[in-house]
Amino acid sequence: xxxxxxxxxxxxxxxxxxxxxxxxxxxxxxxxxxxxxxxxxxxxxxxxxxxxxxxxxxxxxxxxxxxxxxxxxxxxxxxxxxxxxxxxxxxxxxxxxxxxxxxxxxxxxxxxxxxxxxxxxxxxxxxxxxxxxxxxxxxxxxxxxxxxxxxxxxxxxxxxxxxxxxxxxxxxxxxxxxxxxxxxxxxxxxxxxxxxxxxxxxxxxxxxxxxx
Numbered sequence: 001x002x003x004x005x006x007x008x009x010x011x012x013x014x015x016x017x018x019x020x021x022x023x024x025x026x027x028x029x030x031x032x033x034x035x036x037x038x039x040x041x042x043x044x045x046x047x048x049x050x051x052x053x054x055x056x057x058x059x060x061x062x063x064x065x066x067x068x069x070x071x072x073x074x075x076x077x078x079x080x081x082x083x084x085x086x087x088x089x090x091x092x093x094x095x096x097x098x099x100x101x102x103x104x105x106x107x108x109x110x111x112x113x114x115x116x117x118x119x120x121x122x123x124x125x126x127x128x129x130x131x132x133x134x135x136x137x138x139x140x141x142x143x144x145x146x147x148x149x150x151x152x153x154x155x156x157x158x159x160x161x162x163x164x165x166x167x168x169x170x171x172x173x174x175x176x177x178x179x180x181x182x183x184x185x186x187x188x189x190x191x192x193x194x195x196x197x198x199x200x201x202x203x204x205x206x207x208x209x210x211x212x
Contacts, residue, residue: 002022004100005048007072013110014118020102023111027096028052034091034099041079041087043101047071050097055175058088065175066167068094077125078132080104102171142186149208152197167203 004010004025025048028034034052035041047069054067054075066089070077079085081104102110111118113150134154151173155164166173170188174181188204191197198205 004042004073007046008102009074009117009120010113012044012120012207018100018102018106021106025098025100028093030093030095032093034093035037035087037088037090040060041076041085043103044076046100046102046106047073047075048098048100051094052091052097052099053172054087054089054091056179063171063175068172070167074124077121078128080107083181097099140151144177144179144183145191147179147186148187148191149196151177152204152206153208162206162208164204164206166204169202172187 004015004018020208028050049071052069053065054069055063055065057063060144075091079087107121111121131154134150152164154168156162159165168176171181172183174184177184179187188197190198192199196207200208
C-alpha cells in the first residue's frame with residue numbers, strides 16, 4: 001500500500017500491515033453516493049482527503065447535513081460492532097475524496113495487536129456518543145437561536161476558546177441545523193445586536209460562557 005497520511009490511528013501500524021490485512025483505499029468523485037441510508041456498515045472508514053457528509057433529504061428536496069467529515073476524520077466506529085449496524089443516513093462526497101476502508105475483521109486484529117489502537121478507538125466511540133447526545137439536545141431546542149448557541153458553545157468547548165472558527169460555510173451550517181441559510185444569517189445578526197457574539201466572516205467571538 002502506498003504511503004498514508006500521518007493520522008493518529010494509522011501511524012500506529014506499518015502501511016504494509018494495513019494493506020495485507022484487508023484495508024483498501026478508494027477514490028470518489030464529488031456528489032458520489034458512498035452509502036445508502038439503512039445499508040449495512042462493514043468497514044471502518046478513514047477520510048484521507050476531501051470532504052464527505054452524512055445527510056438526509058426531505059420530500060421537498062431540502063438537504064440536512066448531520067455531520068461533515070474531512071481529512072483525518074473516521075466514520076463507522078459507532079456502527080461497525082453494534083447490534084444494529086446500519087447507516088442511519090446516506091453518506092455523500094461533498095468534493096473529490098479518498099477514503100481508506102478497513103474491514104471489520106482487520107479492525108479486530110488491530111485491536112488485539114495494539115492496545116494503543118484499541119484505546120484510541122474506544123475514545124473515538126466515547127467522544128462520538130457524547131457529541132451525538134449534545135446534537136440531540138441542540139436539535140430539540142425550541143428556537144433557531146437556541147440551536148445556534150448550543151452549536152457555537154460546542155465549537156467553543158472543542159476549540160478551547162471563545163473565538164470560534166466555523167468549520168463549514170453558513171450554508172452548510174444551516175443544512176446541519178435544518179434551517180434556511182437566510183434564517184441563520186438573520187439569527188446571527190440579531191444575536192450580534194444583542195451583544196451575544198461578534199461576527200467577522202467565519203470567525204465568531206462569543207461573549208458567553210462555553211460551559212453547558
